[in-house]
Amino acid sequence: LCSIKEWKDYERRYVKKANKIIVVAEEARDRILSLDDDMPEISVVSNTLNLNDKLPQKTESISDSGKIIFVYEGGITWHRGLQNILKALSVIGDAKEKVELWIIGAGSYLDNLKKLCKSLALDETVKFFGWQSQEKIYDLLSKADIALIPHIKSEHTDTTIPHKLFHYMYAELPVLASNCNPIERIIRETNSGIVYQSDNPGSLSNILLEIIHNPSSIDPYKKSRQWIERKYNWDNDSRQLVNLYRSIL
Numbered sequence: 001l002c003s004i005k006e007w008k009d010y011e012r013r014y015v016k017k018a019n020k021i022i023v024v025a026e027e028a029r030d031r032i033l034s035l036d037d038d039m040p041e042i043s044v045v046s047n048t049l050n051l052n053d054k055l056p057q058k059t060e061s062i063s064d065s066g067k068i069i070f071v072y073e074g075g076i077t078w079h080r081g082l083q084n085i086l087k088a089l090s091v092i093g094d095a096k097e098k099v100e101l102w103i104i105g106a107g108s109y110l111d112n113l114k115k116l117c118k119s120l121a122l123d124e125t126v127k128f129f130g131w132q133s134q135e136k137i138y139d140l141l142s143k144a145d146i147a148l149i150p151h152i153k154s155e156h157t158d159t160t161i162p163h164k165l166f167h168y169m170y171a172e173l174p175v176l177a178s179n180c181n182p183i184e185r186i187i188r189e190t191n192s193g194i195v196y197q198s199d200n201p202g203s204l205s206n207i208l209l210e211i212i213h214n215p216s217s218i219d220p221y222k223k224s225r226q227w228i229e230r231k232y233n234w235d236n237d238s239r240q241l242v243n244l245y246r247s248i249l
Helices: 004-015 026-033 082-090 093-098 110-119 134-143 163-170 181-190 201-213 215-221 225-230 234-248
Strands: 020-023 041-044 068-073 099-104 126-130 146-149 175-178 193-196
Touching: 020 026, 020 234, 026 041, 026 181, 041 234, 068 082, 068 134, 082 099, 082 110, 082 201, 093 099, 093 201, 099 134, 110 126, 146 163, 163 175, 163 181, 163 225, 175 181, 181 193, 193 201, 193 215, 201 215
Parallel strands: 020 041, 068 099, 068 146, 099 126, 146 175, 175 193
Antiparallel strands: none
16 A cells, blocks of 8 residues: 555655654664664663553462463554464364463454454453453453563564563563564563564464463563663653753753
8 A cells, every 4th residue: 555665765854854863662773774874863762661650560369260361451453463372372272271361452453353263262262351441451460470462573563662561571470472673682681571483373382382281481481570670661761861852952
């Protein structure tokens, strides 16, 4: 429906007219720098957590059924990749009986997911919660065992960071995510989860089976809150923004 080349030419032309540029990830900065040798100064100000807000807390609660709970919260579109989680669950045999998948949110792909869920006989495995208040989302996160970011790898997802990653980390939920560059970089830096190849459904199925058969394998990834308190928070990122404004004024 559109020419990516024309959009990049448009972006290159108008970005150069700016005095300063703000992006949310190091990878986005590198992408813009690759457009032209002569670019304005670029500041990275990420969408991290404000530690003064009410934030999700992890409890020892688990599902009443004793199952391992995987959770996703956020918008539901094709590029969020939840269809790949459903397909992976559908091929792990009886092991899926030990799992619940909680999907919190709504979006243009929700009906497609529900139809796929039914066609894959996952009605007893997947629970759709729809849009929920922030308080309810935090309550559900506190009861989950592992959180999901299954985004489809693309130029867009390779240069953006979902806010939910920091929610998950603060709640000390291990993260299972596809290998989008910023997400993979932070997960590996903080040892906060497991990364799989977005285009390799077999590897995702194997990871699900390992978690189901060996739940303690995710225990090392439950100590990521310290990274939010020390580095990935709005106190630090807002300082970058204030410094940028001061440099202009």
